[in-house]
Amino acid sequence: MGDSAVLLRISDVSKSFGEVVALDDVSLDIRENEFFALLGPSGCGKTTLLRVLAGFEQPDAGTVTLDGSDLLSVPPEKRAVNLMFQSYALFPHMTVAKNVAYGLVCEGLPRAEITARVDEVLDTVGLSDKKAALPKTLSGGQRQRVALARAIVKRPRLLLLDEPLSALDRKIRGEMQMELKRLQHEVGITFVVVTHDQDEAMSLADRVAVMDAGVVRQLDAPLDLYRRPRSVFVADFIGSSTILRGSYLDGHWETPGLPPLSVPAECSGARAIALRPEAISLLSVDDSRCRLRGTVSEVYFQGDHALAQVDVDGTTFLAAVRDDVLPERGARVGITWQESAIIPLVAD
Amino acid sequence: MRALATVPAMTYLVVLMVIPLGLVIAYAFLTAGRFGGVQGPVTLDNVTRMLEPLYREVLASSVFNAGAATLIAFAIGFPAALAITRLPSHWQTAALIAVVLPFWTNFLIRTYAWIILLNREGLLNDGLALAGLGPIDFLYTRQAVILGLTYAYIPLMVLPIYASLQRLDPQLLEAAQNLGAGAWRRFRTILLPLTLPGIITGCLFVFIPSLGNFVIPELLGGGNSQMIGNLIRDQFLKSRDWPFGSALSLMVLALLIIIVMFQASAARRTRRWGA
Ligand SMILES: Nc1ncnc2c1ncn2[C@@H]1O[C@H](COP(=O)(O)OP(=O)(O)OP(=O)(O)O)[C@@H](O)[C@H]1O
Ligand SMILES: [Mg+2]
Numbered sequence: 001m002g003d004s005a006v007l008l009r010i011s012d013v014s015k016s017f018g019e020v021v022a023l024d025d026v027s028l029d030i031r032e033n034e035f036f037a038l039l040g041p042s043g044c045g046k047t048t049l050l051r052v053l054a055g056f057e058q059p060d061a062g063t064v065t066l067d068g069s070d071l072l073s074v075p076p077e078k079r080a081v082n083l084m085f086q087s088y089a090l091f092p093h094m095t096v097a098k099n100v101a102y103g104l105v106c107e108g109l110p111r112a113e114i115t116a117r118v119d120e121v122l123d124t125v126g127l128s129d130k131k132a133a134l135p136k137t138l139s140g141g142q143r144q145r146v147a148l149a150r151a152i153v154k155r156p157r158l159l160l161l162d163e164p165l166s167a168l169d170r171k172i173r174g175e176m177q178m179e180l181k182r183l184q185h186e187v188g189i190t191f192v193v194v195t196h197d198q199d200e201a202m203s204l205a206d207r208v209a210v211m212d213a214g215v216v217r218q219l220d221a222p223l224d225l226y227r228r229p230r231s232v233f234v235a236d237f238i239g240s241s242t243i244l245r246g247s248y249l250d251g252h253w254e255t256p257g258l259p260p261l262s263v264p265a266e267c268s269g270a271r272a273i274a275l276r277p278e279a280i281s282l283l284s285v286d287d288s289r290c291r292l293r294g295t296v297s298e299v300y301f302q303g304d305h306a307l308a309q310v311d312v313d314g315t316t317f318l319a320a321v322r323d324d325v326l327p328e329r330g331a332r333v334g335i336t337w338q339e340s341a342i343i344p345l346v347a348d
Numbered sequence: 349m350r351a352l353a354t355v356p357a358m359t360y361l362v363v364l365m366v367i368p369l370g371l372v373i374a375y376a377f378l379t380a381g382r383f384g385g386v387q388g389p390v391t392l393d394n395v396t397r398m399l400e401p402l403y404r405e406v407l408a409s410s411v412f413n414a415g416a417a418t419l420i421a422f423a424i425g426f427p428a429a430l431a432i433t434r435l436p437s438h439w440q441t442a443a444l445i446a447v448v449l450p451f452w453t454n455f456l457i458r459t460y461a462w463i464i465l466l467n468r469e470g471l472l473n474d475g476l477a478l479a480g481l482g483p484i485d486f487l488y489t490r491q492a493v494i495l496g497l498t499y500a501y502i503p504l505m506v507l508p509i510y511a512s513l514q515r516l517d518p519q520l521l522e523a524a525q526n527l528g529a530g531a532w533r534r535f536r537t538i539l540l541p542l543t544l545p546g547i548i549t550g551c552l553f554v555f556i557p558s559l560g561n562f563v564i565p566e567l568l569g570g571g572n573s574q575m576i577g578n579l580i581r582d583q584f585l586k587s588r589d590w591p592f593g594s595a596l597s598l599m600v601l602a603l604l605i606i607i608v609m610f611q612a613s614a615a616r617r618t619r620r621w622g623a
Contacts, residue, residue, distance in 0.1 A: 054522075054526055055526075056522055076522075076525045076526060077525045077526070077527075077528050077529060077530055078528070079526075081526075082526060082527070083522075083523075083526045085519050085523055087517070087519060089517065089519040089523035090523075091520060091523075091524075091537075091538065092542070092621040093541050093542060093618070093621045102527050102529070102537075103527035103528055106527055106528035106529050106530075106533065107528055134620070134621060136621065150527070154527065154528070
């Protein structure tokens, strides 16, 4: 990949809590001005990684450099890294303006400059009229924006956001996602967002690292993650797909319960193959193009399209169908796909 | 029906609060009987007598002793409470039990133990002698009184502060640190204001009983460290001047009411912040 300047380099970082391995040999490069997402199921070590970067946890092994110089030896209060906490952690006894000013006061800036910068950032997040309000009088979305303002007003090199939107309901969440994206462009700060919501990661980030049990399983742009997952875990975690475990033999994929399926040669050595729903088309049973035949066992509506679950002798295939040609549940149908749409998965 | 339900509470208030307080107020404006008790005529003598330099000095010295004990108890109690909240949770329980344990043993015995430690032939002076120093008269000094008061009431400082610290979201301190605040600034701008209710409660819990205490000044201060509590007790038990004793009690009460009102207003302010 064409490299713009690397801002943060995480090399072989490991961290255990007693028996629990929270981070297992994690290596990542985060680039200047990038919107980076850490995606993974609960307990996979996302927060732990952010806390290492913010200085609240010391890793057992590994190095982290920011702008080429060692970050781990810098005390938390001296790092040019700001963290927006999942719970926002606003100071309840300070007004919105005081909360936002806190980091600048710590820097010992002149009062006039502090006021100017606080006004400016509150304007950016649209909270100019809430300066004198106490946090508990704000709505969830407003608190989130105060927390964001408090973190970006310091103009850090790196802004870490721990599930910034998880406390919001669906509608505000969508709005805040767009606002985050806009802000990131506007202030030109590198963002690292933690989330366990794949849609959020996919729609916000330039690149996404998918984590599982302390390990980075894949690091790619969102579209590549979706189109080219390399492991069963990632294919399963990102979007929905039909995953067939089995083995390659002479241009065919052998899966228990199914006849041999013709596959491209790149599937040799794979652990499993995957098909995205939109790669599978439904046909009538007597169509000669059918690769397999089965029974529609379930239909899920997804707005502009639907997912049909087709049972083929005990193996379930997921196919995307348009709303106007919905199959009946229980109907006998045929399915087919383009061979080139088959994704080989080389790892579990 | 409603009115009936308040009877127990009212009875309790009248018997334990209104009647005794009324008596004290009434006594304060009467004249002493020859063998205790009170008699006419109604007078303001007791009030004016309190303002004599001798008594003003005792009051000032008592406030000083109680205030010093409160400050020292805070200076030791706050870090102690903080250290306890940082322990793993089962150790926290053990540490809290250790803090209140002295309360379950007899107050007098604990105070006598200090005499054994502090007197001229005491353990502390034995230790100094080994180092070739001393002996020093620790006992029967104002410092000994303050030490005794601090020791007696410090658990009452630790517990409310511990409760406040427990309620404090530790992420607030991390957030402050992440924004660039060093340890002292975090203490001053986050820890202190957010645990203020507990701190004020702890200070009152130490100050109030210290101010009225007469056992510790007597045992550890000897004759030369009288506090207002000794004075009041003497009026009732030795001089048989109930009216003057009542007037002194009222003054202490008034002082404490002012302090508690201050505390209530501070508590109201912190409640505005919400959880
Ligand atoms: N201070 C700690 N002490 C002990 N175990 C911890 C500690 N912090 C994290 N862990 C463990 O480390 C693992 C990773 O935790 P982490 O909080 O990083 O997960 P996460 O990916 O942020 O999960 P979530 O999406 O639920 O927030 C978990 O198994 C967790 O129980
Ligand atoms: Mg987390």
